[in-house]
Amino acid sequence: MEEIKEIMKSHTLGNPVRLGIMIYLFPRRRAPFSHIQKALDLTPGNLDSHIKVLEKHGFVRTYKVIADRPRTMVEITDYGMEETRKFLSHLKTVIDAIHF
Amino acid sequence: MEEIKEIMKSHTLGNPVRLGIMIYLFPRRRAPFSHIQKALDLTPGNLDSHIKVLEKHGFVRTYKVIADRPRTMVEITDYGMEETRKFLSHLKTVIDAIHF
Numbered sequence: 001m002e003e004i005k006e007i008m009k010s011h012t013l014g015n016p017v018r019l020g021i022m023i024y025l026f027p028r029r030r031a032p033f034s035h036i037q038k039a040l041d042l043t044p045g046n047l048d049s050h051i052k053v054l055e056k057h058g059f060v061r062t063y064k065v066i067a068d069r070p071r072t073m074v075e076i077t078d079y080g081m082e083e084t085r086k087f088l089s090h091l092k093t094v095i096d097a098i099h100f
Numbered sequence: 101m102e103e104i105k106e107i108m109k110s111h112t113l114g115n116p117v118r119l120g121i122m123i124y125l126f127p128r129r130r131a132p133f134s135h136i137q138k139a140l141d142l143t144p145g146n147l148d149s150h151i152k153v154l155e156k157h158g159f160v161r162t163y164k165v166i167a168d169r170p171r172t173m174v175e176i177t178d179y180g181m182e183e184t185r186k187f188l189s190h191l192k193t194v195i196d197a198i199h200f
Contacts, residue, residue, distance in 0.1 A: 005141055008120040016114030020104045023194055041105055085200045094123055095192050100185045 003090040012057045013087045017042070018050050022059065022076070022084045030075035033062075059083060103190040112157045113187045117142070118150050122159065122176065122184045130175035133162075159183060 013019050020040050025031060037047045051074055054060045059080035064070050076084070113119050120140050125131060137147045151174060154160045159180035164170050176184070 001139055004120045004123055008116045008140065010116060014114075014116030016108045016110060020108040023104055023198065026198055026200065039101055040108065088195050088198065088200050091191060092195050095188050095195070098123065098126055098188065100126065100188050 003093045006090045007087070007094065010083075010087055012053065012059060013084065015050070015053075017046070018054055018059075019087075021047070021050060021054065021074075022080065023088075025060065025074065025076040026081070026084055030073055033072040033074055036074060054080070103193045106190045107187070107194065110183075110187055112153065112159060113184065115150070115153075117146070118154055118159075119187075121147070121150060121154065121174075122180065123188075125160065125174065125176040126181070126184055130173055133172040133174055136174060154180070 007014070013022060017040075021036060024036055024039060033044075033047065033051070036042075037044060040047070042050075051060065051062065055062060058077055060074050060076055062072055062074050065073055107114070113122060117140075121136060124136055124139060133144075133147065133151070136142075137144055140147070142150075151160065151162065155162060158177055160174050160176055162172055162174050165173055
């Protein structure tokens with residue numbers, strides 16, 4: 001029951017789009033905004049608003065790089081890694097306890 | 101990636117409180133409103149608003165029973181069982197693919 005309560009308290013990762021973004025970034029550490037958008041099939045506006053929430057809570061940081069053209073990179077922070085790890089671990093405990 | 105997208109589309113279960121309620125009900129099939137409230141540490145108003153969303157989308161149904169006093173029972177529907185099973189299965193696939 002404690003893990004369910006922990007999951008319920010995670011307002012940042014409790015949103016399925018933000019959870020999807022963090023799961024995408026987790027093994028990669030960083031990705032261009034446009035890659036995340038295409039991979040997860042999101043509109044730029046929708047992705048942008050969720051990235052802003054994640055950035056505000058310290059889960060990711062963003063920065064610009066200029067190669068042939070400017071692009072926005074999204075990078076998971078150490079804090080974001082740790083919070084995502086904890087959230088997934090709670091989810092795993094809960095899921096493993098259920099026969100479905 | 102498909103499983104992440106499926107998770108991201110689940111607006112009903114994408115809310116962590118509603119997911120918690122469904123995980124609580126899944127192995128039990130039904131429970132009194134007051135038991136869910138205590139087990140998940142929710143206010144009656146908060147639980148009520150989430151139960152209403154779950155009921156509207158056909159995941160649970162509620163009914164009154166009168167023993168020594170009236171109580172509201174919350175019961176998971178067959179549709180709610182199936183949707184929860186699918187959602188947990190997608191989550192499990194995603195989590196199992198990540199080293200964390």
